[in-house]
Amino acid sequence: MVILEANNLKKVYTTRFGGNHVQALRNVSFSVEEGEYVAIMGESGSGKTTLLNILASLDKPTSGEVLLRGKKLTAISEKEISAFRREHLGFVFQDFNLLDTFSVKDNILLPLVLSRKSVKEMEERLKPVARSLGIEDILAKMPYEISGGQRQRVAVARAIITQPDIVLADEPTGALDSRNTDELLELFNQINEAGQTILMVTHSTKAASHAKRVMFIKDGEVFHQIYRGDQSTAQMYQKISDTLTLIATGEKYE
Amino acid sequence: MNRFFYLKLALQNLKKNSKMIIPYFLTATLFSMMFYVILALSLHSEFYGRTRGVMLSLGVGVIGIFAFIFLFYTNSFVIKQRKSELGLYNILGMEKYHISRILFYETLLLALVSITAGICIGSLFGQGIFLLLVKMVGDLPTMNFEISFDSIKWTYLLFGIIFLCTALFNVSQIHLSKPIDLLRSKSEGEKEPKTKWILTILGIICLAAGYYIAITVKNPVDALLLFFVAVILVIFGTYFLFTAGSIALLKLMRKNKKYYYKTSHFVSVSNMIYRMKQNAVGLGNICILATMVLVMISSTGSLFIGVNDLIKREVSKDVEASFSSYYLEVNQAVDKNIMNYLHDLDMTDFTRNYSFSLALKLKDDTLVPKDEDQTDYSDYYYVYFSTDDSIDLGDHEIAVYFDDGTAPKNLTIGTQTYQIKYNSDSLENGSLDDMFNYNPGYKGLVYIIMKDEKAIDEMSKSIDLSHYGYVNWPQYNYAFNCDLSEDQFTKLQEDIYHIIHETTDQFDNLAYGYGYSVNFQAFVRQELMEFFGSFFFLGIFLSILFMIATTLIMYYKQISEGYDDVKRYEILQKVGMSHEEVKKSIHSQIMIVFFMPLITAGIHLMFAFNMIYQMFMAFGMTNKTMFASVMVIVYVIFSIFYFIIYQLTAKVYYKIVS
Numbered sequence: 001m002v003i004l005e006a007n008n009l010k011k012v013y014t015t016r017f018g019g020n021h022v023q024a025l026r027n028v029s030f031s032v033e034e035g036e037y038v039a040i041m042g043e044s045g046s047g048k049t050t051l052l053n054i055l056a057s058l059d060k061p062t063s064g065e066v067l068l069r070g071k072k073l074t075a076i077s078e079k080e081i082s083a084f085r086r087e088h089l090g091f092v093f094q095d096f097n098l099l100d101t102f103s104v105k106d107n108i109l110l111p112l113v114l115s116r117k118s119v120k121e122m123e124e125r126l127k128p129v130a131r132s133l134g135i136e137d138i139l140a141k142m143p144y145e146i147s148g149g150q151r152q153r154v155a156v157a158r159a160i161i162t163q164p165d166i167v168l169a170d171e172p173t174g175a176l177d178s179r180n181t182d183e184l185l186e187l188f189n190q191i192n193e194a195g196q197t198i199l200m201v202t203h204s205t206k207a208a209s210h211a212k213r214v215m216f217i218k219d220g221e222v223f224h225q226i227y228r229g230d231q232s233t234a235q236m237y238q239k240i241s242d243t244l245t246l247i248a249t250g251e252k253y254e
Numbered sequence: 255m256n257r258f259f260y261l262k263l264a265l266q267n268l269k270k271n272s273k274m275i276i277p278y279f280l281t282a283t284l285f286s287m288m289f290y291v292i293l294a295l296s297l298h299s300e301f302y303g304r305t306r307g308v309m310l311s312l313g314v315g316v317i318g319i320f321a322f323i324f325l326f327y328t329n330s331f332v333i334k335q336r337k338s339e340l341g342l343y344n345i346l347g348m349e350k351y352h353i354s355r356i357l358f359y360e361t362l363l364l365a366l367v368s369i370t371a372g373i374c375i376g377s378l379f380g381q382g383i384f385l386l387l388v389k390m391v392g393d394l395p396t397m398n399f400e401i402s403f404d405s406i407k408w409t410y411l412l413f414g415i416i417f418l419c420t421a422l423f424n425v426s427q428i429h430l431s432k433p434i435d436l437l438r439s440k441s442e443g444e445k446e447p448k449t450k451w452i453l454t455i456l457g458i459i460c461l462a463a464g465y466y467i468a469i470t471v472k473n474p475v476d477a478l479l480l481f482f483v484a485v486i487l488v489i490f491g492t493y494f495l496f497t498a499g500s501i502a503l504l505k506l507m508r509k510n511k512k513y514y515y516k517t518s519h520f521v522s523v524s525n526m527i528y529r530m531k532q533n534a535v536g537l538g539n540i541c542i543l544a545t546m547v548l549v550m551i552s553s554t555g556s557l558f559i560g561v562n563d564l565i566k567r568e569v570s571k572d573v574e575a576s577f578s579s580y581y582l583e584v585n586q587a588v589d590k591n592i593m594n595y596l597h598d599l600d601m602t603d604f605t606r607n608y609s610f611s612l613a614l615k616l617k618d619d620t621l622v623p624k625d626e627d628q629t630d631y632s633d634y635y636y637v638y639f640s641t642d643d644s645i646d647l648g649d650h651e652i653a654v655y656f657d658d659g660t661a662p663k664n665l666t667i668g669t670q671t672y673q674i675k676y677n678s679d680s681l682e683n684g685s686l687d688d689m690f691n692y693n694p695g696y697k698g699l700v701y702i703i704m705k706d707e708k709a710i711d712e713m714s715k716s717i718d719l720s721h722y723g724y725v726n727w728p729q730y731n732y733a734f735n736c737d738l739s740e741d742q743f744t745k746l747q748e749d750i751y752h753i754i755h756e757t758t759d760q761f762d763n764l765a766y767g768y769g770y771s772v773n774f775q776a777f778v779r780q781e782l783m784e785f786f787g788s789f790f791f792l793g794i795f796l797s798i799l800f801m802i803a804t805t806l807i808m809y810y811k812q813i814s815e816g817y818d819d820v821k822r823y824e825i826l827q828k829v830g831m832s833h834e835e836v837k838k839s840i841h842s843q844i845m846i847v848f849f850m851p852l853i854t855a856g857i858h859l860m861f862a863f864n865m866i867y868q869m870f871m872a873f874g875m876t877n878k879t880m881f882a883s884v885m886v887i888v889y890v891i892f893s894i895f896y897f898i899i900y901q902l903t904a905k906v907y908y909k910i911v912s
Contacts (some may be wrong), residue, residue: 060830077834085829099824101524112832113520121513142446158829 003197004032004055004166007230008211009064011050011220012121012149023059024050026220032166032199033149037192039211042238043247049170052201057085059145069165086111090159094174096151098143098158105139108157125161131156132194133187149180153187158193167189169200173207185210209237218247260352264359267339274335274908277809278328279368285321286372286413291380292317292795293405295387303903305781306391307786316796320705322416323802328422331810333427336816342429343684361424365417365760367603369410390558390787394448448496457494464488465503466864472632477868486867488858488892489593492541497534501527521826529847531817536807541806541851545858547797552859552881553866554786554793559731560885561786565779571603571733572775573743575750578729579768581761582711588757589730599746601734608707608729609640612697621700623778625718638701639710640877645703651675655701665702668716673727676703727769738774747772805899808848812903814912823911840911846901856889 011031012024024047026190032038042048053059055066057073065244066117068088091097098107099118102209106113126242130136133153138146153170159167169188173181189210192198200211215236216223224247226239268275295301296310343353380399464487471477471484504527507516514523530537531599577588586606596604613634614621623636635656645653653676654665661677704710707728716726737744750772758768831839867881875881 056828077832082827082830082832082835083576089830090603091828093828097828099524099822099825101822106524109515110826113515114517114829114831114835116517119515122515144445178365 001035002031003034003036003041004199005067005070005177006051007028007065007067007142008057009054009061009066011047011054011059012062021169023220024055028064028214028217028220030222030225032197032226035192036211037188037198037210038200039207039208039214040199040217041203041208041214041244043203044224046217048201048203048217051217052168052170052199053198056089056091057081063109077235083109083115083227086114087162088165090162090164092152092155092159092167092169092172094171096143096148096155098151098154098174102133102143102152103139104141104143104146107143107154108139108161110158111162128158132190147180148176149183152176152180152184156184156187156191159194163192166199168199169202171202171203171204173204181206187230205237205240209233214240214243216247218241224249260355260359261363264356264363267356267360268363270661271332271336271339273814274810275364278325278332279364281328281806282325282364282368282413282417282800283372283375285317285325285799286303286369286409287376287379288795288799289314289321290316290373290405290409292399294376294380294399294402295384295406295409297402299399306387306788307617309785309792313792313795314554316734317799318412320799320803321413322419325416326420326423328806329423329431329816333424335814337427337431350426353428357424357428359886361417361421362398363412369413372413373406373409387788387791390791391784396833409788419457428457447501447527449502453498457491457499458493460487460494461491464469464491465861468861471865471868474868474870477865478872479625481865481869484862488545488861489542492854492858493538494537496538496541497530498703500530500534501738504517504530515572517835518838518842521831522843525819525822525839526846532818533811533847534561536811537847540804540807541854541858541901543800543807544851544896545862546801547804548855548859548885548888548892549866550793550800551797551872551892552582553884554660554790555888556877556881556884557870557873557875558790560870560873560877561782563877564874565775565782566658570604572735572738573601573733573772575732575770575772575773576729577754577770578767579729580727582707582728584758584768586707586732586760587760588754589618591753592730592732592750593758595749596734597730599734599736601736604732604734606730606732607643608643608710608728608730609638610710611636611638612714612717613637614667614700616660616662619662619664623668629802631696635698635700635703639702639713641705641706642703645676647675647705649705649709651705653677653699657700658698660698667713670713670716675690720863729769731811740776743774747774772910800833801895805903806898808899809903811847811908812844814901816907819911840908843903844907846899848896848904852893852896859885859889 007029009025010030011023013024014020015022028047028051039053040048043252054061057066060074065241073084098122099102099110104111108123108126108129112125113213126139130139132158134156135150135153136152138154143151146154152175156167156172159169172188176184184205188198188200192212195248198211200207200234202208212228214226216225216238224243226243228236231239292310292313293677296307296314298307301310302305320850339351340357343356344781360466380401433466447714464484467480467484467487471480497758504523507519507523508527513519575587575592577589577592593606613631614637615624615634616622621635621637642653647653650670650672651670652665654662654674655677662674664674665672711726751770754768754770780900819840823840826836827833863882863885867878870876
């Protein structure tokens with residue numbers, strides 16, 4: 001079943017006085033199936049962050065549309081958009097975006113509190129999530145007291161506690177060392193196996209090689225896709241880097 | 255080229271940081287203006303060396319000290335916010351020496367422009383301020399505000415020193431820190447504040463003690479003595495409760511899960527914990543300053559308004575004269591000669607009586623004198639004996655008025671027992687009330703009218719002298735209206751003194767001496783007007799000063815909080831908090847932070863009422879309703895002003911956050 005669909009997305013940035021037009025997205029179309037794990041790759045300036053922002057309803061496309069479970073994102077009113085985002089989307093950011101005024105537990109519960117869930121329900125949902133992410137022991141701590149890897153796990157917990165339709169991850173390994181990167185990617189695989197749809201934007205080959213499908217964006221267009229199939233992570237890695245080389249040297253992929 | 259290069263950089267920096275620099279600049283300008291004007295006034299020939307001049311000099315001192323504190327405070331805030339900018343210069347290759355030079359040029363520019371602007375504006379508005387003061391102080395000849403070179407000199411000197419100090423402070427800040435620290439001086443991940451129960455409890459105790467003293471104080475002497483104790487207790491209590499108490503309370507709120515995990519409380523409570531950690535002291539400052547302003551304006555204003563009451567009571571007639579001695583025959587001889595003299599004078603509304611007053615305690619229809627070493631008057635009545643030709647009394651008959659409503663059938667005083675012919679109600683009238691409002695520390699007032707001088711003499715002689723205390727001998731009082739020039743009055747005064755000396759010379763037995771006075775109302779009125787007028791003027795002026803300080807603290811609070819909160823609200827919005835919810839949350843937090851000091855100040859004021867009122871009685875000001883209404887009006891006006899400041903600064907905050 002298709003969970004997310006992007007049709008002919010176009011995004012043009014205009015400078016304030018209308019002098020310069022920058023085309024961030026030319027014509028992007030793709031769809032994500034339920035339970036998929038998709039990585040979007042591209043260099044800086046390729047438009048991948050713009051794409052993620054549009055998918056996350058943080059930004060609006062100049063033309064084209066995004067459908068989540070068949071529902072048009074652009075049709076949702078400004079009033080409902082926050083609630084929609086809270087209930088259907090989960091976010092993991094490069095710099096974690098944890099609130100320093102909340103304890104780990106409160107950070108994770110934040111979206112549930114915003115949705116006005118009862119204290120009992122929150123506690124019930126928190127337990128399995130914390131256990132599966134291995135952060136039960138640090139729930140009472142403050143964000144500044146824990147390591148970067150732990151912080152990102154807390155951010156993941158916050159993203160999945162609402163049981164969203166899709167988790168959007170923006171460079172989730174960007175601020176992590178290699179050991180923590182491995183752990184986080186392992187975690188992503190784990191929650192994906194449990195049925196969670198994930199869409200990740202990254203320029204790390206290693207991170208992308210863990211996904212089931214990798215989409216390459218260049219100059220605002222989908223350039224190429226690789227499906228994992230039965231390949232191992234190492235083979236995936238090789239394929240991705242070959243593609244990146246091709247993109248960098250400017251040859252057309254055959 | 256170097257010099258101009260630095261100068262140019264300094265100018266650019268000032269422009270770039272205008273959001274922070276402009277309020278600082280305006281404050282400096284305003285402070286130097288006020289300092290200049292008040293100093294110029296105090297040095298003016300019509301003021302120097304007089305009551306009003308002394309009052310103004312007091313103001314000059316206060317302004318000077320506050321200018322120093324607040325400019326320094328503001329500067330330290332500005333430099334904190336600018337550290338990363340200066341760090342960048344350092345990393346781009348400038349030496350600390352060069353940065354210091356830029357900073358010096360910046361300060362120099364700021365100092366020159368703001369002081370000069372202050373003096374210019376001061377010279378422009380000086381005349382207006384001057385006229386206001388003249389009006390409040392009362393009948394002064396019209397004069398002009400003169401540009402005073404002395405005060406220009408002193409203004410430049412004082413503010414030059416203040417600016418120099420800030421520049422040195424800034425340079426020391428640069429020299430003491432590493433470039434990398436400068437670059438990211440705002441550290442991330444602040445520690446959560448600890449709950450300090452001991453301080454919280456101490457705060458409650460201090461505040462309760464201060465309030466208790468303020469509401470239980472019973473007489474002006476105690477009020478004056480204990481005022482500063484109460485003030486200090488309340489100040490400490492306020493700071494403790496703002497810093498420790500607020501966090502303790504918020505943490506209790508957080509412990510209550512049902513309450514805490516509600517959308518509207520969740521973000522606000524946890525943010526407030528950090529906000530209070532950073533701002534509690536600032537908010538405490540605002541609260542104390544607001545209380546000061548309110549107390550100052552309402553009390554000086556009440557005194558100023560009440561001065562007419564006071565004048566009416568203290569000096570109801572143009573001329574008042576009195577003569578007193580222990581011996582009736584001396585008194586009567588002097589009276590006879592004075593009456594002869596006054597007979598030829600063109601006067602109206604003449605009144606004359608014979609009076610005597612004493613502290614007495616009522617014990618089973620007997621008025622008992624107080625013991626010699628007794629200093630607490632709270633059980634005693636202030637008893638005023640007087641003759642009154644308009645009331646018809648026989649031997650051993652008296653008319654009595656107790657202001658607390660006591661109505662004995664007959665009274666024994668000393669060895670004499672009196673029948674009461676008239677009691678309270680028939681004697682209670684306006685003039686009487688006015689005359690005896692002045693009763694610091696006594697249980698109440700008793701007004702007793704006796705048949706004649708002889709009756710008063712017999713009664714006073716039957717009381718042991720040692721019980722008289724500081725109360726006067728029996729005396730003749732004269733009061734009348736008479737249109738006199740200053741010279742004529744002086745002559746009248748000399749004549750009466752002459753009569754008194756001549757008459758008393760005829761008596762050999764003057765063992766206890768005698769006392770006399772002749773007062774001209776115009777002098778007393780002028781003196782009173784001047785005192786209270788300049789007092790009120792100073793009150794207004796210093797209030798404006800404190801207001802500016804309050805505004806400034808609030809403004810900078812908003813800016814710094816705004817920068818801190820931007821990131822936080824960005825995250826909240828990404829996680830799914832709607833724009834509306836964010837706005838609501840911000841709004842409720844700012845409201846709490848802002849209006850807490852105002853409300854606390856209001857509560858302080860309520861408790862201070864009794865104590866200030868008691869102190870007013872030392873000035874002879876006893877109009878309670880007037881004082882209460884002045885206080886309420888001042889509070890309302892202040893709140894409106896405060897609200898405007900809040901609106902303005904909140905705008906700045908929202909601009910930064912959204």
